[in-house]
Amino acid sequence: MLKSAEKIIIITERIICSRIIEYLESLGIKAYTIYQNVSGQGERGMRSISGGLSRFGENIRIEIIIENEEEAIAVAEKIYNKYLSSKYAGIVYIEDIRVIK
Amino acid sequence: MLKSAEKIIIITERIICSRIIEYLESLGIKAYTIYQNVSGQGERGMRSISGGLSRFGENIRIEIIIENEEEAIAVAEKIYNKYLSSKYAGIVYIEDIRVIK
Amino acid sequence: MLKSAEKIIIITERIICSRIIEYLESLGIKAYTIYQNVSGQGERGMRSISGGLSRFGENIRIEIIIENEEEAIAVAEKIYNKYLSSKYAGIVYIEDIRVIK
Numbered sequence: 001m002l003k004s005a006e007k008i009i010i011i012t013e014r015i016i017c018s019r020i021i022e023y024l025e026s027l028g029i030k031a032y033t034i035y036q037n038v039s040g041q042g043e044r045g046m047r048s049i050s051g052g053l054s055r056f057g058e059n060i061r062i063e064i065i066i067e068n069e070e071e072a073i074a075v076a077e078k079i080y081n082k083y084l085s086s087k088y089a090g091i092v093y094i095e096d097i098r099v100i101k
Numbered sequence: 102m103l104k105s106a107e108k109i110i111i112i113t114e115r116i117i118c119s120r121i122i123e124y125l126e127s128l129g130i131k132a133y134t135i136y137q138n139v140s141g142q143g144e145r146g147m148r149s150i151s152g153g154l155s156r157f158g159e160n161i162r163i164e165i166i167i168e169n170e171e172e173a174i175a176v177a178e179k180i181y182n183k184y185l186s187s188k189y190a191g192i193v194y195i196e197d198i199r200v201i202k
Numbered sequence: 203m204l205k206s207a208e209k210i211i212i213i214t215e216r217i218i219c220s221r222i223i224e225y226l227e228s229l230g231i232k233a234y235t236i237y238q239n240v241s242g243q244g245e246r247g248m249r250s251i252s253g254g255l256s257r258f259g260e261n262i263r264i265e266i267i268i269e270n271e272e273e274a275i276a277v278a279e280k281i282y283n284k285y286l287s288s289k290y291a292g293i294v295y296i297e298d299i300r301v302i303k
Binding site: 034036098101 | 110112136137138139140141142143160162174177178180181185192193194195196197
Binding site for chain 3: 009011035036037038039040041042059061073076077079080084091092093094095096
């Protein structure tokens with residue numbers, strides 16, 4: 001059986017990974033995937049307390065799958081507002097997926 | 102030229118990676134991508150023979166691209182039924198993509 | 203706020219990673235993410251100067267996000283024509299995403 005869901009992808013600085021995970025858990029999210037060995041370069045002028053996204057191998061990708069679209073957008077916006085809108089370099093985006101059940 | 106296709110993503114325990122690859126090859130699938138350094142936490146209560154998805158750095162992500170949607174869903178369901186419905190922790194899902202040819 | 207965008211994903215041989223990044227920068231693309239520890243197996247018969255996609259751990263995944271769909275397709279086709287249509291093993295594909303702003 002296929003079930004529509006949203007995948008939230010957060011790519012940001014490694015130093016805030018555990019804080020994001022704790023925040024996700026405080027929102028009741030208990031399932032996620034973390035990718036290590038992620039590096040990259042952000043847009044020039046991107047603000048970051050720590051210097052952000054410019055040093056090789058210092059980034060992290062966190063993935064969360066949430067079935068309800070409104071809930072997924074709300075979680076993604078919370079992460080964006082708390083960490084990425086002004087403090088740390090990174091991006092949050094959503095993809096439509098279909099999960100096998 | 103763009104060609105619509107489905108991407109199957111399998112995130113599961115590292116210990117069954119080679120078995121899944123062998124199974125995919127038995128289904129005639131010869132192209133796939135494997136991501137190492139994947140960790141995560143599954144839903145509480147998720148069943149797994151080996152303890153599953155809770156130890157850091159022990160997971161794997163396998164990606165397969167299949168042009169035909171019905172075939173992609175059938176492959177994803179076979180993987181789910183064989184490995185993830187009751188034995189090992191993990192998830193299988195599908196994404197719509199467009200491949201450059 | 204959600205903004206529609208395209209994610210370009212390039213999976214190819216590690217040896218051309220820096221050349222692709224330089225080429226992306228020559229096209230004015232300044233933001234990208236690179237995944238290390240990617241391995242895989244391409245279709246049998248896939249041509250590659252270096253032997254391509256068959257040795258474990260030798261591949262790379264590069265992700266670029268471009269808001270404008272036509273521009274994203276043009277960039278993906280340029281990468282395909284320059285590196286993947288005849289010289290190196292790999293794939294380029296596009297996914298629809300929604301970025302949080």
